[in-house]
Amino acid sequence: MFERHQHVLTFIEERLTEPLTVSRIAAESGLSPFHFSRLFTAVHGRSVMAYVRWRRLVQAARRLRQRPAPALAELAFDCGFESQQAFTRAFKRVLGVTPGRFRRIAVIPLPSSGETLMSHAAVLVAETSARLRQLEGLRRRPAFRVAGLAGRFDADTRPAIPGLWDQLVTRLPLPGQVGWETYGVCFGLDADKGFEYMAGAEIGPDAPAPEGLQVREVPAQTYAVFRLTITGADLHPQMAAANMQIWGERLKAAGLEPSGGPDLEVYPGDFDQRRAGDAVEFWIPVRA
Numbered sequence: 034m035f036e037r038h039q040h041v042l043t044f045i046e047e048r049l050t051e052p053l054t055v056s057r058i059a060a061e062s063g064l065s066p067f068h069f070s071r072l073f074t075a076v077h078g079r080s081v082m083a084y085v086r087w088r089r090l091v092q093a094a095r096r097l098r099q100r101p102a103p104a105l106a107e108l109a110f111d112c113g114f115e116s117q118q119a120f121t122r123a124f125k126r127v128l129g130v131t132p133g134r135f136r137r138i139a140v141i142p143l144p145s146s147g148e149t150l151m152s153h154a155a156v157l158v159a160e161t162s163a164r165l166r167q168l169e170g171l172r173r174r175p176a177f178r179v180a181g182l183a184g185r186f187d188a189d190t191r192p193a194i195p196g197l198w199d200q201l202v203t204r205l206p207l208p209g210q211v212g213w214e215t216y217g218v219c220f221g222l223d224a225d226k227g228f229e230y231m232a233g234a235e236i237g238p239d240a241p242a243p244e245g246l247q248v249r250e251v252p253a254q255t256y257a258v259f260r261l262t263i264t265g266a267d268l269h270p271q272m273a274a275a276n277m278q279i280w281g282e283r284l285k286a287a288g289l290e291p292s293g294g295p296d297l298e299v300y301p302g303d304f305d306q307r308r309a310g311d312a313v314e315f316w317i318p319v320r321a
Contacts, residue, residue: 041073046088049092059081071280075273079187092112093120096108105132105133165261165275167260174316178237178240178248179218179235180207180236181246182201182233182247183232186229194230197231204243207234209237210235211234211235214300215302216235217232218230218249219295220249233247254295255319255321257284260313262310263311272313279315279317290320296315296317298316
């Protein structure tokens, strides 16, 4: 998995000045655009096109150190920005200073291409792999309704997701709730706009929407189910590593093709993220 992914990073790095799309990069990986996008986001914490923009900005910073330095308008165009102002805002967000100030400060280090991050990801996946197993068979589940708190997230805003859960648990059980499980539901992954995530619980088909919460319907789907036994340490790195393993290896090894529907994190009613031995399940919709 990591050798193939490193090849994709090299492919991107060598073509930063060329037009790049998710489909073109995914084709280099041998995966579908949807499957590749899920894997890339799980590994890097950002979408593939956000990663491309980041690397273009780093390349622009290197060019700013040349003598003579290129014009900012030229760099903005080469990085795919419609205006110099948009380029300047993005540059400051990534490098911490404006392009003009960066030109005058030669000591600011530039980020690497991601090799260190990839090595760390490999360690996380190796540690998690033994605690992640696929349950036998596929599960067909009819459509159901989830009520909860939702938002659209990307690499910069995903640390806010635990805040949804902090708010939700104070409301449980919800009026009309079915069962005791809670769900993390990922809707509508978009290569450029991130993904929509809901922390919620199932409610009955006729239950009114609880005040202040959103209600979404999860369609009838066939799922492959993976169960992760946690260690009691920080949950989020374990979840990220499990996603890397599922989307990078397990689905393909099992001959399964994701359908592109919303996928689920399923937490038992008595789940405690600080208790070693508890388990969370990943329900991945696949084509039967």
